[in-house]
Amino acid sequence: xxxxxxxxxxxxxxxxxxxxxxxxxxxxxxxxxxxxxxxxxxxxxxxxxxxxxxxxxxxxxxxxxxxxxxxxxxxxxxxxxxxxxxxxxxxxxxxxxxxxxxxxxxxxxxxxxxxxxxxxxxxxxxxxxxxxxxxxxxxxxxxxxxxxxxxxxxxxxxx
Amino acid sequence: xxxxxxxxxxxxxxxxxxxxxxxxxxxxxxxxxxxxxxxxxxxxxxxxxxxxxxxxxxxxxxxxxxxxxxxxxxxxxxxxxxxxxxxxxxxxxxxxxxxxxxxxxxxxxxxxxxxxxxxxxxxxxxxxxxxxxxxxxxxxxxxxxxxxxxxxxxxxxxx
Numbered sequence: 348x349x350x351x352x353x354x355x356x357x358x359x360x361x362x363x364x365x366x367x368x369x370x371x372x373x374x375x376x377x378x379x380x381x382x383x384x385x386x387x388x389x390x391x392x393x394x395x396x397x398x399x400x401x402x403x404x405x406x407x408x409x410x411x412x413x414x415x416x417x418x419x420x421x422x423x424x425x426x427x428x429x430x431x432x433x434x435x436x437x438x439x440x441x442x443x444x445x446x447x448x449x450x451x452x453x454x455x456x457x458x459x460x461x462x463x464x465x466x467x468x469x470x471x472x473x474x475x476x477x478x479x480x481x482x483x484x485x486x487x488x489x490x491x492x493x494x495x496x497x498x499x500x501x502x503x504x505x506x
Numbered sequence: 507x508x509x510x511x512x513x514x515x516x517x518x519x520x521x522x523x524x525x526x527x528x529x530x531x532x533x534x535x536x537x538x539x540x541x542x543x544x545x546x547x548x549x550x551x552x553x554x555x556x557x558x559x560x561x562x563x564x565x566x567x568x569x570x571x572x573x574x575x576x577x578x579x580x581x582x583x584x585x586x587x588x589x590x591x592x593x594x595x596x597x598x599x600x601x602x603x604x605x606x607x608x609x610x611x612x613x614x615x616x617x618x619x620x621x622x623x624x625x626x627x628x629x630x631x632x633x634x635x636x637x638x639x640x641x642x643x644x645x646x647x648x649x650x651x652x653x654x655x656x657x658x659x660x661x662x663x664x665x
Contacts, residue, residue: 348509348563348624350595386594388572391584395644402561402597404507413547425550427628430635435545436509436626438561438597442638465507467595469586473643476589477636479601484632485554 352465353389354382354451356403358458363407367459378443378458380466387451390469394448398472399455403439404465405432420486428485439464442472511624512548513541513610515562517617522566526618537602537617539625546610549628553607557631558614562598563624564591579645587644598623601631 358378360366367373380401382390393399411433414423426434444456517537519525526532539560541549552558570592573582585593603615 348596348626350507350509350597353594386572386586389585389594390587391573391582392587392645393584395642395647396587397641397643398638400599402595402599413545414550423550425552426548427545428549428551428555428630430629430632434627435512435548436561437507438509438627440559440561440599440629442636444638467507468593468597470589470599471587471644471646472638472640473589473646474640475643475646477601479557479603479631479637481631481633482556483554484556484634485630486551487630487632487634488554 350404350467352383352404352467353386353469354380354466356380356401356458356460356462356464356466358460358462358464360460361462363461366461373457373459375456376458377446378455380453380455380469382451382453382466384451390448390451390453393445393453393469393471396445396471398442399445400470400472400477401441401443401466402468402470403441403460404467405434405437405439406465407461408432408437411435411437422486424486438467509563509626511542511563511626512545512628513539513625515539515560515617515619515621515623515625517619517621517623519619520621522620525620532616532618534615535617536605537614539612539614539628541610541612541625543610549607549610549612552604552612552628552630555604555630557601558604559629559631559636560600560602560625561627561629562600562619563626564593564596564598565624566620567591567596570594570596581645583645597626
């Protein structure tokens, strides 16, 4: 399956080191989505949604390991139990706040990706579909509160 | 960007017509994820999570329109304001319950995809990352409650 960008995400993060590792750690960080003109009509009605799901290409990650030591932990974990960028299909997922739309540009907040990240898809975030009553969140149970303050280092970038 | 399946999703839905259109309409529907043996180690620690995010290929949808009339509405909407399968990059997203793991097989519930859907990625669903306080959900505001009873028809399948 071949995927092509529908646009580019502009953020203040030009260096993977020091960037937040999840949107919850990127609260208030402003960014812009520049949608290719050819897809602009597909944004119709998007102004109505306060939150969007972004799927994007982790374009600076290369290769993958099946076991990874996440930023939030000291123990190696299976890659599918983590949100690490280096994965068999390096597709990232972030939920962001939509502030405004100007034609093919979306102003967003709480964005945690590298500047110039290629965007693959936008889906509306809808409580009825996307909010679940979680009863356990594995190794992340204890650590997900730390994520607000935790920053990335260089372990997931190209070398 | 080239994506390859990491496994296959087995569900009771062999025909796109009549299947639920979101996991909330598929409550209790059981399925299995068969992960390719080469990726089995990547499932380590996944047993700890009650819910998983699945990214998959809408393998039976072909092409896309920028404006679509969703199952839940009578008005055409921009494709990025909908969860329609026919989209520029036909990547689907569903949140499912994890019931059990047996080696490379995951038993899941609340699954709303076609049988034999190619799986691209699994991410842990984590409240701290994935639950947001939504203030508006656009045209879906009124209709998302109907989704439980609404079934798909043939409009998104190959012809």
